[in-house]
Amino acid sequence: MKPTDIKDPEYFHKVVDCQYACPAHTPVPEYIRLIAAERYTEAYMINWESNVFPGVLGRTCDRPCEPACRRGRVEEEPVAICRLKRVAADFKGDVKALMPQGPFPKNGKKIALIGGGPAALTVARDLAPLGYEIHLFDEQPAGGGMMRSQITSFRLPESVLDEEVGYILDLGIHTQFHHYVSSMKEMLGKGYDAIFVGTGAPRGRDLNDLPGRKEAGANIQIGIEFLASVAFEHTSKIGKKVIVLGGGNTAMDCCRTSLRLGGDEIKVVVRSPKTDMKASPWEIEDAEHEGIPIYENHVPKEFVIENGKLIGMKFEIVKAVYDEKGKRSLVPTGEPEVFIEANDVLIAVGQENAFPWVERDLGIEFDKWEVPVLDKKTFQSTVPNVFLGATQPWGQRTS
Ligand SMILES: Cc1cc2nc3c(=O)[nH]c(=O)nc-3n(C[C@H](O)[C@H](O)[C@H](O)COP(=O)(O)OP(=O)(O)OC[C@H]3O[C@@H](n4cnc5c(N)ncnc54)[C@H](O)[C@@H]3O)c2cc1C
Numbered sequence: 001m002k003p004t005d006i007k008d009p010e011y012f013h014k015v016v017d018c019q020y021a022c023p024a025h026t027p028v029p030e031y032i033r034l035i036a037a038e039r040y041t042e043a044y045m046i047n048w049e050s051n052v053f054p055g056v057l058g059r060t061c062d063r064p065c066e067p068a069c070r071r072g073r074v075e076e077e078p079v080a081i082c083r084l085k086r087v088a089a090d091f092k093g094d095v096k097a098l099m100p101q102g103p104f105p106k107n108g109k110k111i112a113l114i115g116g117g118p119a120a121l122t123v124a125r126d127l128a129p130l131g132y133e134i135h136l137f138d139e140q141p142a143g144g145g146m147m148r149s150q151i152t153s154f155r156l157p158e159s160v161l162d163e164e165v166g167y168i169l170d171l172g173i174h175t176q177f178h179h180y181v182s183s184m185k186e187m188l189g190k191g192y193d194a195i196f197v198g199t200g201a202p203r204g205r206d207l208n209d210l211p212g213r214k215e216a217g218a219n220i221q222i223g224i225e226f227l228a229s230v231a232f233e234h235t236s237k238i239g240k241k242v243i244v245l246g247g248g249n250t251a252m253d254c255c256r257t258s259l260r261l262g263g264d265e266i267k268v269v270v271r272s273p274k275t276d277m278k279a280s281p282w283e284i285e286d287a288e289h290e291g292i293p294i295y296e297n298h299v300p301k302e303f304v305i306e307n308g309k310l311i312g313m314k315f316e317i318v319k320a321v322y323d324e325k326g327k328r329s330l331v332p333t334g335e336p337e338v339f340i341e342a343n344d345v346l347i348a349v350g351q352e353n354a355f356p357w358v359e360r361d362l363g364i365e366f367d368k369w370e371v372p373v374l375d376k377k378t379f380q381s382t383v384p385n386v387f388l389g390a391t392q393p394w395g396q397r398t399s
């Protein structure tokens with residue numbers, strides 16, 4: 001057996017299961033001890049150092065730390081690690097005085113951040129105190145990315161987001177909001193020492209090949225776009241009968257939001273068995289508690305139109321069959337197709353990466369999924385001063 005290498009920080013991370021399971025390796029026991037001692041401000045700062053948005057995450061984190069919590073092995077529920085983060089955020093005192101104070105001595109390097117979501121804001125927070133001059137570009141009117149445009153305000157109040165984004169922008173970040181970057185070539189020509197691309201995964205997948213998709217277009221929306229238009233108050237109502245297609249957290253947000261916009265017969269319909277759904281168990285539980293049924297093993301076949309208007313959808317019934325490697329196939333059962341009535345359909349069946357604004361002759365290599373090839377350790381593209389972060393490199397990830 002190899003001797004333990006205590007010089008490797010991974011060894012210590014792995015000792016505390018919840019801390020290791022947290023993507024940001026937040027020192028969970030340390031901040032919970034401080035909360036127990038009612039030292040909320042210090043507990044908040046410990047979180048801020050590792051996960052940047054404690055108030056946001058205390059409300060919205062996917063909390064992979066909790067299934068790893070050892071209490072879960074001896075009691076029914078793990079420690080409520082995520083909600084405790086919110087406790088620290090809500091009861092803290094003045095934290096600004098404990099954060100790095102600018103103006104910082106300049107180191108002569110200029111960095112461009114494309115996108116103003118959590119990824120780019122984290123880069124800004126970490127580099128500004130080191131003396132980098134940071135220029136952030138985002139097409140939205142304010143920072144926060146999908147935290148602002150997609151996460152519903154009943155889960156994340158705007159004031160909490162504004163506060164935590166503000167801590168970062170106040171470090172002297174030069175912001176250009178309402179600015180869509182349409183050419184990487186142009187950005188490269190501006191002489192930045194490095195460019196960080198944090199543009200997220202903005203496109204939701206559509207079901208363009210299904211019959212009726214085009215004709216029923218007025219009553220069909222892509223889930224994440226629907227959530228964005230609700231967040232930006234462009235949409236305030238929806239039909240009484242709503243089908244939400246998809247089994248991830250976006251689908252759960254869509255169905256619960258539809259309920260709040262006046263829908264009263266909302267159905268989530270998934271292709272897979274319920275046990276294979278990607279949504280977090282507590283998100284599914286919350287939707288079901290609100291009376292929203294989930295129809296499993298239903299594959300969408302057609303949007304049904306009557307007199308030019310969407311009246312529902314047809315589904316094929318399947319069952320999941322797994323081969324010896326665990327690979328799943330959805331096999332039709334031969335039962336008759338099922339018709340489900342709907343006035344509106346929300347499609348929440350995944351997201352696609354998109355870099356239409358990155359010219360393909362700059363030396364940035366793309367893989368077969370049209371995603372830039374990256375060094376997995378440094379997130380560096382094949383053009384050495386261009387880096388990519390967060391959601392886009394290897395599919396959707398949370399915090
Ligand atoms: C409905 C929904 C609910 C979610 N709920 C949760 C949750 O509860 N918990 C959780 O942890 N995560 C959640 N997520 C995921 C989380 O929001 C993302 O993982 C996170 O926002 C990704 O951060 P990012 O910085 O990579 O990109 P984004 O947040 O997508 O930010 C990218 C930014 O780049 C801007 N941009 C894109 N292209 C350009 C361009 N060419 N020029 C200028 N600006 C550009 C966009 O306007 C956007 O502001 C949710 C996502 C969705 C869709």
Ligand code: SF4
Binds near residue numbers: 021024028082085
């Ligand atoms: S709630 Fe989220 S950020 Fe906090 S420790 Fe758990 S995984 Fe990490």
